[in-house]
Amino acid sequence: MTIAEKIIINDVGPRDGLQNQAKTLEPQQRLALIQALLNAGVKHIEVGSFVSPIAVPAMRGTADIVAQLPTGDFHFSALIPNFKGYELAKVAGMNTVSLVIAASNSMNKKNINMSNAEVLSFATEVLGRSRSDSMNTLACIATAWECPFEGLVAEQTVIDLCTTLFAAGAPEVVLADTIGAASPAQVKSLMSKLVAQFGAKRLSCHFHDTRGMGLANVYAAVECGIRKFDAAIGGLGGCPFAPGASGNVATEDVVLMLNQMGYDTGINLANLIQAADLVAAQTGSLTNAGSTKWIKRQIEKGVFKLNASS
Template identity: 40%
Template structure:
């Protein structure tokens, strides 16, 4: 079996973990969570989303979150689904941005009210502008294994989106098990094919834990050569357009497993567990 000596864990809790919380969380508590995560040793944290507050009220103070991340000298990711969002990211000097595209038409329309091709067309101009501003770009491929509206997702649908994102210049692609229903066999096969097709592309695995297979899926992805993983402190998260999906793989559980297997993460597990306890107090979904 393949166990890399070092694994990068990218924390997405402050954005992906909190965005779906129904009760507004005070800015100061969000800042405290970011500071605790920073002190645990993360090199990258997804902290902001420049989606219109009408659609994601929890992210209404993303400018403040971004500014605080900069004060802490964090390399942070900001979600920028359109040109207006990119303008906001450039205004706060965000170092890294991310765009989401669903691998299925139904999800993509429900999530951002566009077809896949319309989203990719918008990415063309967005990527060009971002590159001119020297921004590093992540492409998220959501519903890369299954979809609550269309069922099992064919590999060719994932490949189509990856093809376009890579052609447009994405620096990294995060492959998302948004429903949390992938299994280790499917994960190994899908990532193996992606790495064979795109040997020079950096892929990240993004697992939700709906069916309690996220950690097993991490091990399966490592066997396919993946060494970068998204996770959310305390297992926070969930997608409003993926009914029934639970939170992301919990950061503290992921790091514990990796360290036990001899895979260095350069993260402080004790501080992560402290951050997890605090993160759970912010959620009305985790008991």
């Protein structure tokens, strides 16, 4: 390719990542992590969640963080589990919210204590309000390949859910392998069908590295035409309903692979590793990324350099 095609990385570390760490960070620490990501050129970041601070202490103070975010060509989103969360996000000044609809009934019940029908009704209502509020909404289909309680999810279930969400006005649907269970063959199978039906531009993917297949799944989705991915700095994350699961696919692994494949992620790996080191120090957790050691050696050798702006 002569002009590099763009791929968007949405770092969900400050939300999906930190929410599943043993150690709870202070809002100012979470803001520092967001700033480190911005400094690396990450422009899409899930900054937090508007959820009860009693239910999820790790996301306490998200509104304070939002109030301190810089303005500019940035795409910040926050998770909302219910209408109250939606209103709080709106009041805080968010332009984008994300909501999670699991493809399986059991996961919806465990995750937000709603049935499939209730979740869909909630999502449809939020999508309607979003339009009148000029709020952007990312509709995330969780357990799109496999549910920890119900097992494999039928592709038709996910296709039907996408149809419903797009019909309700969703600008974008995120297909999430919440517990990191999919193989690249399963990713190719589902994503090729969804891309054929809905087009690649309205779809993005979210993978976890539980079985070591995270990057292979990203590659399989890229081959299907997907050009937007969730990832978490340092491979942070997990799933409360998949004990011991590894985290999200690591942003640095994804960026290294996509940059090397000739795509333009706009992200500087040397700066990104600073963000990974920061969150490792903040949480006391080692990074889960497979590429860290190699990237650090390139930084030492001067092959990968910090952005001048940093």
